[in-house]
Amino acid sequence: MWTTIERFIDAHSAIIGLLILAAMFVAFLRERYPVAVVSLFGACAFLVTGLLDSSGLAAAFSNSAPITVGAMLVLSGALVRTGAIEAIINVIVARAERHPRLTLVEVFAGMLVASPFLNNTPVVIIMIPIMIRLAEVTGIPAKRLLMPMSVLAVLGGCLSLIGTSTNLIVDGIARDAGLAPFGIFEITPYGFAGVIAGIVAMLLLVRLLPKDPIKGDGSSSQIPDFLSELAVRADSSLIGKTPTTLPLFKRNVKLLGLKRGSDVLRHGLDERHLRPGDRLVVRASAVELMTLRTGRDFDIGMAGSSAPPASAGDVVETMIAPSHPSIGQRLADIPFVHRLRVRVLGVSRHNHLAGPDLAGTRMRAADSLLVSGERREIDQLRDNPHLLGVGVTATRALRRKKAPIAVGALAATVTLAALNIMPIAMAAIIAIGVILATRCIDAEEAWGSIDGDVLILIIAMLAVGTGLEQAGSVQLMVSWLTPLLTSASPAMLVFLVYFITLLLSELLSNNAVAAIVTPVVIQLALDLGIDPRPLVIAVMIGASACFATPIGYQTNALVYRAGEYSFADFVRIGVPTNIIVGLAVCGAILFLN
Helix, strand or coil, rough: CCCCCHHHHHCCHHHHHHHHHHHHHHHHHHCCCHHHHHHHHHHHHHHCCCCCCCCHCCCCCCCCHHHHHHHHHHHHHHHHHHCCHHHHHHHHHHHHHHHHHHHHHHHHHHHHHHCCCHHHHHHHHHHHHHHHHHHHCCCCCCHHHHHHHHHHHHHHHCCCCCCCCCHHHHHHHHHCCCCCCCCCCHHHHHHHHHHHHHHHHHHHHHHHCCCCCCCCCCCCCCCEEEEEEEEECCCCCCCCCHHCCCCCHHCCEEEEEEEEECCCCCCHHHCCCCCCCCCCEECCCHHHHHCCCCCCCCCEEEEECCCCCCCEEEECCCCCCCCCCCCCEHHHCCCCHHHCEEEEEEEEEECCCCCCCCCCEEECCCEEEEEEHHHHHHHHHCCCCEEEEECCCCCCCCCHHHHHHHHHHHHHHHHHHHHHCHHHHHHHHHHHHHHHHHHCCCCHHHHHCCCCCHHHHHHHHHHHHHHHHHHHHHHHHHHHHHHHHHCCCHHHHHHHHHHHHHHHHCCCCCHHHHHHHHHHHHHHHHHHHHHCHHHHHHHHHHCCCCCCCCCHHHHHHHHHCCCCCCCCCCCHHHHHHHHHHHHHHHHHHHHHH
16 A cells, blocks of 8 residues: 555656645645744655655755854844844934935935845845834834835845855856856846836835734834933942933933932933932833943932842832732832832833832832842742732843944854855854854843744745755756747747746745756757857846745745735735836846847
8 A cells, every 4th residue: 555655656756746835835825824834834745755855854954044044143133132233223213203215215225235245134134123113213014114125135136146145056057057257247237127126016016015013023112111210320420421412312211301309300401410319310111221220320220228239139020910009109109119128220101101200100000110139039029919920021231332243243244255255154153153252142042033933934945945856846847848948039038037937936945946947048048049148147036036925035034024924915015026027137138138
């Protein structure tokens, strides 16, 4: 029985491989399971049927694509941890508040300038939080920015030979076949036609993208602000300075007033000079409060006379229970503040900023408190029945002094890869070693910044692609299409090569498609007596410029996850974008050759 089944699979392996692929796409569109899960099911189907062997599966795990994406996610996590991303966002947001539409154009233009020289995967990883924050400032839904960003990043990579690894693979195969080497900007005119077409396509189609907010975008509208106070220490280096000029107020900290003695000054703060004991009333995120508590110029928050310094002990978040006897009273009068050696770093209230100052805040049910203290005091807080959910905060202080190291590690990674000194995966792994050794980011944070869904999706689809090759499905598709190519006119041949390459790239690894198709079209051109170079250019761009599925390109997978898109969103926007860009690129190839 089993022998009969094996013989049947061996005799029809190519067709079975295509049937598995078709079933996967039906499952993708139905979305009963996440895309990563469906991809994994597909890889399992190839393994169970014997169409994918163990070496092919191992090759998927050793492929540089998931290694590169995972490593770049860790480097991006280091940029976040050190505040580098925040600094970039603050500069862009400050400009966007004055010129929102112009800033969007400038950001997209800057990304297009960078993409031909940098690997577009790190570009997109860095740009995702920036785009989400820009969406909040400009009022444009984030889902209408992330997918266009990925499209332009991919098309930007088609502007130069070093813009994508696929271009380099095609160039290497073409050299081996006897063609003259491609110049670094030889494909720029054709890629530029694709960029213009991509921009037009996005302007026409962007309204078809959903407007609903991203649940986990982490935008400031979803992160509660805390009311706090910063007491100027006697040995502070800021004594004598004007509070409005302090660098911390150029970040995510807002100055609300200056408390001097019993008076709270709200106006004319640019004419005041700080004195020892002055208390700055501020609004800040939990991240900023955690960062400020490690500084040397302020005592942050409010505490009893015997409380330890703000930088000592653990920090927990807790919520005031409706049963708390102190509801309606001032925060300064809550018993545990005086009974325990703890410090209240800040208070947060849903959709409202408490006040007028930290000590004078009248407590309400569900107010959140950020409290620091030693372990014994924290345990007593947990035993308090009127405090809910007492737990160590997951928020970490920014390590801004380490930002130059994190930025330098990323810059070195991209530079080494762009100059072909070493593969980007190898450079990124070395960079991870550097940022861990220099404590830019802790190990658990580094591994936590890796998105498992994205990696599983990439690895599983690499395995599926290998399974299709081993089953003979790819060769079967090429054999079906070859008669169509040989009978086409030279002009039609360019269109057919481009869109066949594009179709295969939506299903398989871009680099694998380039390696399969390039020698076929070169030999076909030689047999027909035509110049193979235009066809090779069509393969270069067609293998990268695929937008119809989240599995078509690495950056598609990244924004698919970050933007919480559906598979159908990619199909609805990507198919017409593929057609518009393809027609423009092929038209440019025919016009310029």
